[in-house]
Every structure is written in structure tokens, then in C-alpha cells.
Amino acid sequence: MTVTVMEEPSGRSRDVYRQTQDDIADEGEAELLLGNPHYTDSRHSENGLVGESGLNDPHSSVTWLDDEEIERLDFSSTADPANMFFNRVNSSEIIYQAKKKVCKMVGKYVMGDILGEGSYGKVKEVLDSETLNRRAVKILTKRKLRRIPNGEQNVRREIQLLRKLKHKNVVELLDVLCNEEKQKMYLIMEYCVGGLQELLDHAPQKKLPLFQAHRYFRQLINGLEYLHSCGVIHKDIKPGNLLLTLDHTLKISDFGVAEQLDAFAVDDTCTTGQGSPAFQPPEIANGHESFSGFKVDIWSSGVTLYNITTGLYPFEGDNIYRLLENIGKSQWQAPDWLYELDQTLAELILGMLQSEPMSRLTIQQIRHQSWFISAPKVTGPPIPIPPLKHDELRCSTVLPYLEAYHYETEREDVYFTEHDLNQELARQAATHAAQLRNSSSSTSVPNTKKKRNSSSKRRSRKSVSCISVRKLTSCRPS
Amino acid sequence: MFGFNPNDYDLKVELSKCCNNIGTVFLAQYRPTAEYVAVKKYRMDKAKEENNLIRDEILTMRNLNHPNILSFYTAFVHDFEVYLVAPLMCYGSCKDTIGNCFTTGFPEIVVSLILRDVLCGLEYLHRKGYIHRSIKASHILLNQSKAVLGGFRSCTSLVSHGERVRALHNLAPCSRKSLNWLAPEVLEQNLLGYTEKSDIYSIGITTCELANGVEPFGDSQTTFMLMEKIRGNQPTLLDDSTCPTEEILAQVGDVVMGEQFAAKAHQIYSQRAFSDIFHKFAEICMARQPSDRPTAAQLLNHSFLKQSKNSSLYEQLINFGIEIADYSKLRDESIGVCEELGDMSINGNFEWDF
Structure with a gap:
């Protein structure tokens, strides 16, 4: 090569x-x-x-x-x-x-691999070294924030907002750490294994089976109802901002453009809209000066529901201006095939995508829609969370760092050439193939062997539990 | 048969603290019948996240009815406090008993008697669709005749919204103090999740704890414990075949038990011999793969538990010279004073005289 x-x-x-x-x-x-x-x-x-x-x-x-x-x-x-x-x-x-995996700590958190990257900075996986909970950390650097208009102000607002929110379907901010020297800020959040967008990207035809979409949509509405009850308007509801935990609990995330209504505000009137264009309602597309905030979230949730059940968008356009023009121009009509797919679903989406905010459904009305009430029949296995770097189980990415820290402290730096690497890879592939061949021919034999050995094995084994006491020396808190 | 009036309960001795010091367990006498009971008082004004856990614990216990599951007579609210009145388990938890009488662990026969009871309770719990999630010596309570399983704050049902879920994925809230007993698949928190088999792993760790008298992984870093479990390394029952050298034990001893004790413990560990079947019992409970672990029902038929067939806990405890305290002589004066002061302020008869 x-x-x-x-x-x-x-x-x-x-x-x-x-x-x-x-x-x-x-x-x-x-x-x-x-x-x-x-x-x-x-x-x-x-x-x-x-x-x-x-x-x-x-x-x-x-x-x-x-x-x-x-x-x-x-x-x-x-x-x-x-x-x-x-x-x-x-x-x-x-x-x-x-390269040695160097175990790095921020506060009590052990750093893992990158989960994603946003405009504000990286999101990495971390492990709480005290409770062993998996967490995610959003790393914000001053340098990057300065590049974004109102960056620092937005972040401060987002933190204030997240701090007081606590609901099963809203991503929880658990801790905020600062490093003045490095000019970095760390937001410790609940760990989510992926987002709805990721799921859609890996699904055939980019859509979910109805029963699965129903489960997520109900949770979205629950979370949204809570947010609205707290006077928070998300303004950027879309599959990319709906995350999933290991047990498929939906978490509304990314409050970067969310708005907190004043405690004394008479209604939910908003004046700014900064969400993603494809999910914007006509009143924002047409540039109205003020509009109902709650109804903005209802519209984007409607677009989201349409998107996850059909793989399509209700409005499209060659560019952002065309798109906004189409959204603002006319009342959306549910296509005939959607009625054929599921009539109650078509009615619900139509109700949520009313051009006129006043005639758009409220959350309470959505709850009484028949598609919302009755769960569609389970038609097969749900779309699974896609593997990350070939890991289907989504094991913690912190583990290799801990492995290196606890067991490989004395290892020397290793240099090798690409030529060596290719040979090594070829050798591994060969042994793997050989193992596959062997395992198919002899299945029952090793089992009996293992049993006989077990007692002698125990005797020779070191008792591992209570031996080495090691201090966190190579992990510098930063 | 037990009333809701807190004044009917004569609190005698504080037995222990629990739940981040929010709960306190008292030995108490119920005045109307002179019966001795355990009263657990939760200061709800101090509780934050634990609030729901305390409520769920009581609700869970109400759904359970088995001789080897901790029961309670009544629960009521008074001022800021939740009272839980339960039968008195006279030896306290297994951890207390280890600390008081068996610092290097229970004898093998006693371990098998305790585990038989606990497994009976656990088998019932699993049959009802619950996972306990914090089985450990401090959650196993003893009286003269039996061992019961308590500590239901982390207990959860596999049935939610009328559907039985295949597996759970999240650590129990407030599981920090139980981490050393948790199964590797619980700690891993990946898409596989965990099932009631994770309780069997905790039974294995508890077995080591009961037999050795020390908490497995008690001295290691939490992250090291995690890696050891993921690698499939298990703690062992310490006897002549497995006991580490005195130097190693002394190293550990500095941390856990003190130097003098380490030397003594080594002598005891290295001179005793547990049966092969006992070692195998602990080993199979702590199998790395949940599918390789037997169920609670299968464990009840394990030959290790057969040796306790013709014996009873009562007989064995007497045999090892463990006595029962005379309750009538017990009284911690300071508790009485606190209660009286409390009464005065409540009744409003007390006024400052300037």
C-alpha cells in the first residue's frame, strides 16, 4: 500500500x-x-x-x-x-x-470518546467515577463561543433554563464545571445513546414503523406539555433534537434558541424565531412580528410526526427562500396515501399543520385525538439504535481509557510502520477465519473440559478483589 | 392492631441510621400491648430526591407478603416525619452481626442457613416480577428464627404500564453505596441491559461478604472495581486454598481493618477450609454472563444449601454463643429527653419565662 x-x-x-x-x-x-x-x-x-x-x-x-x-x-x-x-x-x-489512551479527568468525571460535535463545541461521553453513571458532557470553549453572535449570552441563558427543568422527557443538566485556565466550560448532561435523526438515517426509507413513532410522539407531547407549563418555548423541535436513552425514553434537548416567557407575561406571545427552516410555521416564514409561542412548537411537532412516520417533509424547496415561501403560501393538505396509511394519523397531522395558529390543535386537543389515544399494532421489531464504530451494544467508550489506566501503566511507547500494520491485520484475519472453521467442527467438547478444570482453576487464581490500592496519580483533575 | 399515634411508641434505643441519615431506626415498645417493635422514622423535610424512593419502598413492601421478605405493621405521617412500624429483627442486619460477633465472617453452616432464607424470599420477589437491585449483608435482617430480605428502596418492577419489559438499563437512583454488589451488566449500562439475574450476582458478592466478614472490593477504587467485574474477575471466599499472603492482607488491612486485625484475620483465613461446594456456589452466582447464572429457584436446589437441611438458624446461633439482648433493660436516656422536648413544643404548654 x-x-x-x-x-x-x-x-x-x-x-x-x-x-x-x-x-x-x-x-x-x-x-x-x-x-x-x-x-x-x-x-x-x-x-x-x-x-x-x-x-x-x-x-x-x-x-x-x-x-x-x-x-x-x-x-x-x-x-x-x-x-x-x-x-x-x-x-x-x-x-x-x-497512542496510549490517556485517562483524563474533569472533576470527578472520566472522559471518553466524542459523541457528536455542534457549533458550540464537542459532546463527549464521560463516566461519573463516584456513582459509575454514564453521562454526556458538552464542552464549550470561549474561543468558539466568541465566533457565534450572542454565543456566550445564549449559553448562559440555556444553562439557567435547563437548571430549573426536571422531567422524564427533557434532557437533564446535572452539573456545570468551569476551567478558567483553559477557558472551557463543561455541561454534564444525562447520557443519551442517540437521536431520532440517527435512527431515521439508518431506517429503510428513513421512516419508523407507526407503533414506534407513536411511542416517541406520546413522549414528545408529554415533554412539551411540561415545558409549556414552565413557560418555556423550545422553538426548535425536530428529530435531530429529540434524543433517546438506552431504554428508548425520549429526551427533548438543545435549548439553544428556546425562550423563557416572563413570569408576568399575559400570554405566550413571542417575537423571534430562530429554529430550523423546514420545521418553521407559516407565521414565522411570513415574518410576522409577533406570534403564539406554544403554537410554534405544535407546528414543528407536527412536521416531526409527519417526518418520522413517512420519511418526507410537508414542505420542500430548492433553497431556504423557496422553502419558506412554500410554507407561508398555502394551507397544507394531507395527501390521499396518508389517509390510506392511517386515517386518524392524517387527521392529527392535519390538525397540527393548520396555517392559522388559532385553528391549530392545542396539546390538550392532541391528547384527545384517536391516533394519540390508541397505540398502533406492533408490526415487527422496532428500528434499533444504530451501532457506533461497529459497537452494537453501545458500550461505554470510557472503558478503554480505564483499562489503560488500571492495567497498562508500565507500557513503553510503541512505534510501528504501516507495512507491519498491514501484515498484522492480515495475520489477525487469518487466525480469525481459522477459529471460525474450528468452532463449527467442535462444539460440545470444550464444555466438558471446562467443568473439570473449574475447581483447580479457582485454587490457582489470585484473589483479585482486595489487593492493589492505587491512587489517581496519572489522572489530573483539570 | 398498631395505631397511628406516635406517642404510643416508646422509643428506647437508636439502632441505626439509613438512607443518607434521613431515616433512623429505633427499638420501641408499643405501649398498648407492650410489644417490642422497630420504628423507622424518616425526616421528610430533609429528603429531596429520596422522597419518591421512600414512598416507593413502602408501596413495594405493601405488595409483598412472604415470610422471608421484611414486612411492616403500619406506616403513618406525623409532622415532618414518616413512621414505619415493623417487626423487630433482634440481631439487626447481617452486617451488624458480622461487626459484633463474626469479624472474619459467618461459619459456613450459618451462611447456608441465611442464604436459604434469602433465596426463598428472592425467588418470591422474582416470581412477582421485581428486581431487588441492592442485595447485600446490610439489607439482610436476622432474628432468632430466620433471615429476611429488606432494603427495598432500589427495588423495581419489570412490569410497567401493564407490559413486562425485557430488560432494564439504568442504575437505580441512589445506588452509590451498593455499587460493589452490582453485577457487571448493571454497571455497564449498554443496550443489552440487565434482568433479575443481576440479583443472583449480588447474592454471590453477598456470599463472599458473609463468609469473609469484609466487603468485596471495599478497598478498591470504584473504577477499578468496574474494570475487574467487566473482565470477569471475581472475589473469592477466603480460606486455606485462596487466602493471599499475610503481606498482601496487611496492605489491605491498613485500609479496611487495621494492621493488628490483618495478622489475626490471616491466621483465621489460612487455617479454615470451606467445602468445595461452597466455593462453587459463590463462583456460579458470580458468572460473568447472566445466562450462565442459575435462577433463584435453581439455587434453592444447590447442594450447598442441602447441608443446612437438618439445622436451624436458632440452633446454630445458640451453638456459636450469640445471645439475645434483654430489651427491658435497654434505654437511651437522651432519646426520652428529645421526645419530651418535642412534646412540649408541640403542645404549646411551654413558654419562655423572661
Whole structure:
């Protein structure tokens, strides 16, 4: 296998790359990044090939960057295509460093892998080291917040709002940690395994069976009723903001554009709408100055219900202006095939997608709709939560870090070449295939063997429970 | 037969605290009949999240009726307090009894007698569709004749909204103090979830606790305990075949029991021998895969429990010289004073004299 490295004509290669062991396992290829001159090592050999000098002294040839440093790289200065050409490098000349999973802690939380990335920052999985609860952390950096108009103000408002909300179907903010030095803020939230959008993306025809959609919709309405009772208007209800826990409890999340009504407000009048265009009601699409906030959420919930049951959107448009024009133009009509699919469902969606906010259903009216009341027949297995990096069980991503921390403290840094890696992967594949062949031929034999051994095994085994007492030295609270 | 008037209960001795110090258990005498009972008082004004748990505990217990499940006579509210009046379990919990009389663990025969009772209760609980979720020595109560299972704050039903769910996924709220007893699949919190088989794992850990007198993983970091369980490593019953060397035990001892005790404990551990069947019983309960663990009903037929067939807890406890306290002599004066002060302020007869 060969990998190409972009290089400048002068012969000095600007190579900056990072590689972790699991990246290799996932993608099976190197990730080479073209870097800014000041990130390259001054002792770099003049011939320009990454590998040749790297083989002798890996430290001198490359600069190891962590995720954040790579983000900060500025590619514009080297992005002149005329001055670049591609070069072949032998696979035995690409060197990887097996990156140790370094256990990092924020407060009492052990950090895991990234779950998602938003405009405000990353969301990572964490483990509460005291209660062992899985949690999610939203990491906000001042640097990123400054780029967003009203960023810091919005975040402060979102935190205030979330702090007082507590409902089964609203994502719970459990803790807020700050690191002044790093200019970072950590919002500890309930752990959700995925969102409705993720489920739809992996479902055939991008829609859910009716019985499954019904379960989620009922929970959405329960959560929404609670929010409205607290005077909170979400304004951005859509499948992407409806998360699911391990037991398929729906959690309304992302209160980035939500509005808290004044405690003395006479009604639910709002003046701003900033949600996602496809889910906006006509009154916002037409640019009305003020409108009923509750009815905005009802409309977006209607679009959401239509979307998760049919895989379609009630309004479409080539661009955002066309889309908003279509939403604002006319009353939506439920298509005939929707009536054929389920008449009561069509009536409910029609009631929620009334152009005129006054004639749109209220939450109480939705509760009395026949589709809401009676659960559709279970037609088969529900659409499962899709696997993450081949893990169908969605095990905690913190575990590998803890494994490294508790059991691999003395391991040396390991360097290996791509050539070695390919050979190793081939060898593993071969042994795996061999195992498969063996297991099919001999099934009952190992069982009896195991039983006979069990008592002697016990005798020889160390009692593991109460031996090593180790302090959290390598985990620095940051 | 037991009334709702708190003044009818003569609180004699504070027995223990529970539920983050919100609950206090008293030895009390019911004045109308002179009967001795246990009174658990919850200060609801101090409770926040525990509020629902205390209510659910009482509701769960009301649904259960089995000789090996802790019952209660009555429950009522007085001022800020919830009173729970229950039969007196004279030896307290197994953990208390270990601390008082069996610091290196119960003898094998007593463990088998206790576990037989607990498994009877657990089998009933599972049959009714409940998962206990915090089986441990401090939740097993003893009196002269039997052991009963208590501590129902984490207990939950697999039946919700008229449907039996296949598995649960979340840790019980306030499970922090029970983490060491929880099964790996409970702690993992992945899409597989856990079932009533997780209680069987806790029975295994409790078996070690009862036999060794110390809490398994008591000295390790919580995250280390998690990794050990996920890797399938189990604690063991400590006897001549498994006891670690004195140095290791002393290391642990510094943390858990104190140096002197460690040396003594090592001597005791390394000189005793548990039967092979006892080791196997603990091992199978703590199997890594829930499907490899027997059910409570199957465990009741395990040959380890057969050895206690012709014996009784009463007989064995007498045999090991455990005496029953004379209640009539017990009285903690400070409790009486508190109660009187409480009465004065309630009756309003008391006025400051300036």
C-alpha cells in the first residue's frame, strides 16, 4: 500500500500528522495532514520524504498534535495548488505511534470518546467515577463561543433554563464545571445513546414503523406539555433534537434558541424565531412580528410526526427562500396515501399543520385525538439504535481509557510502520477465519473440559478483589 | 392492631441510621400491648430526591407478603416525619452481626442457613416480577428464627404500564453505596441491559461478604472495581486454598481493618477450609454472563444449601454463643429527653419565662 504526501517543490515536506491506534483499526489508513510551516520540525531532513528520516528517529521527523491543535491549523497559507505535487511513499516508511489512551479527568468525571460535535463545541461521553453513571458532557470553549453572535449570552441563558427543568422527557443538566485556565466550560448532561435523526438515517426509507413513532410522539407531547407549563418555548423541535436513552425514553434537548416567557407575561406571545427552516410555521416564514409561542412548537411537532412516520417533509424547496415561501403560501393538505396509511394519523397531522395558529390543535386537543389515544399494532421489531464504530451494544467508550489506566501503566511507547500494520491485520484475519472453521467442527467438547478444570482453576487464581490500592496519580483533575 | 399515634411508641434505643441519615431506626415498645417493635422514622423535610424512593419502598413492601421478605405493621405521617412500624429483627442486619460477633465472617453452616432464607424470599420477589437491585449483608435482617430480605428502596418492577419489559438499563437512583454488589451488566449500562439475574450476582458478592466478614472490593477504587467485574474477575471466599499472603492482607488491612486485625484475620483465613461446594456456589452466582447464572429457584436446589437441611438458624446461633439482648433493660436516656422536648413544643404548654 502506498500513501501520497503533498510536498512543496523546495523539497521540504510540511508533514504534520497524527495517528491513534483506533483510527488505524477503524479506517485502516493513515491520516496525513498538510501543515503550516511553523509546526514542522526544524531538524527535518532535506530530501522531504516522511519515512526515511522517520525510520531512524521518529521523534525528530514529525510533530505530534492533539485534536485541538489540528483544529487550529491554518491551511490557507499552503493551499496554493500550483505549488504542490504528489509523491509516492513506501508503506514500510510510514511510521505510527501507538497512542496510549490517556485517562483524563474533569472533576470527578472520566472522559471518553466524542459523541457528536455542534457549533458550540464537542459532546463527549464521560463516566461519573463516584456513582459509575454514564453521562454526556458538552464542552464549550470561549474561543468558539466568541465566533457565534450572542454565543456566550445564549449559553448562559440555556444553562439557567435547563437548571430549573426536571422531567422524564427533557434532557437533564446535572452539573456545570468551569476551567478558567483553559477557558472551557463543561455541561454534564444525562447520557443519551442517540437521536431520532440517527435512527431515521439508518431506517429503510428513513421512516419508523407507526407503533414506534407513536411511542416517541406520546413522549414528545408529554415533554412539551411540561415545558409549556414552565413557560418555556423550545422553538426548535425536530428529530435531530429529540434524543433517546438506552431504554428508548425520549429526551427533548438543545435549548439553544428556546425562550423563557416572563413570569408576568399575559400570554405566550413571542417575537423571534430562530429554529430550523423546514420545521418553521407559516407565521414565522411570513415574518410576522409577533406570534403564539406554544403554537410554534405544535407546528414543528407536527412536521416531526409527519417526518418520522413517512420519511418526507410537508414542505420542500430548492433553497431556504423557496422553502419558506412554500410554507407561508398555502394551507397544507394531507395527501390521499396518508389517509390510506392511517386515517386518524392524517387527521392529527392535519390538525397540527393548520396555517392559522388559532385553528391549530392545542396539546390538550392532541391528547384527545384517536391516533394519540390508541397505540398502533406492533408490526415487527422496532428500528434499533444504530451501532457506533461497529459497537452494537453501545458500550461505554470510557472503558478503554480505564483499562489503560488500571492495567497498562508500565507500557513503553510503541512505534510501528504501516507495512507491519498491514501484515498484522492480515495475520489477525487469518487466525480469525481459522477459529471460525474450528468452532463449527467442535462444539460440545470444550464444555466438558471446562467443568473439570473449574475447581483447580479457582485454587490457582489470585484473589483479585482486595489487593492493589492505587491512587489517581496519572489522572489530573483539570 | 398498631395505631397511628406516635406517642404510643416508646422509643428506647437508636439502632441505626439509613438512607443518607434521613431515616433512623429505633427499638420501641408499643405501649398498648407492650410489644417490642422497630420504628423507622424518616425526616421528610430533609429528603429531596429520596422522597419518591421512600414512598416507593413502602408501596413495594405493601405488595409483598412472604415470610422471608421484611414486612411492616403500619406506616403513618406525623409532622415532618414518616413512621414505619415493623417487626423487630433482634440481631439487626447481617452486617451488624458480622461487626459484633463474626469479624472474619459467618461459619459456613450459618451462611447456608441465611442464604436459604434469602433465596426463598428472592425467588418470591422474582416470581412477582421485581428486581431487588441492592442485595447485600446490610439489607439482610436476622432474628432468632430466620433471615429476611429488606432494603427495598432500589427495588423495581419489570412490569410497567401493564407490559413486562425485557430488560432494564439504568442504575437505580441512589445506588452509590451498593455499587460493589452490582453485577457487571448493571454497571455497564449498554443496550443489552440487565434482568433479575443481576440479583443472583449480588447474592454471590453477598456470599463472599458473609463468609469473609469484609466487603468485596471495599478497598478498591470504584473504577477499578468496574474494570475487574467487566473482565470477569471475581472475589473469592477466603480460606486455606485462596487466602493471599499475610503481606498482601496487611496492605489491605491498613485500609479496611487495621494492621493488628490483618495478622489475626490471616491466621483465621489460612487455617479454615470451606467445602468445595461452597466455593462453587459463590463462583456460579458470580458468572460473568447472566445466562450462565442459575435462577433463584435453581439455587434453592444447590447442594450447598442441602447441608443446612437438618439445622436451624436458632440452633446454630445458640451453638456459636450469640445471645439475645434483654430489651427491658435497654434505654437511651437522651432519646426520652428529645421526645419530651418535642412534646412540649408541640403542645404549646411551654413558654419562655423572661
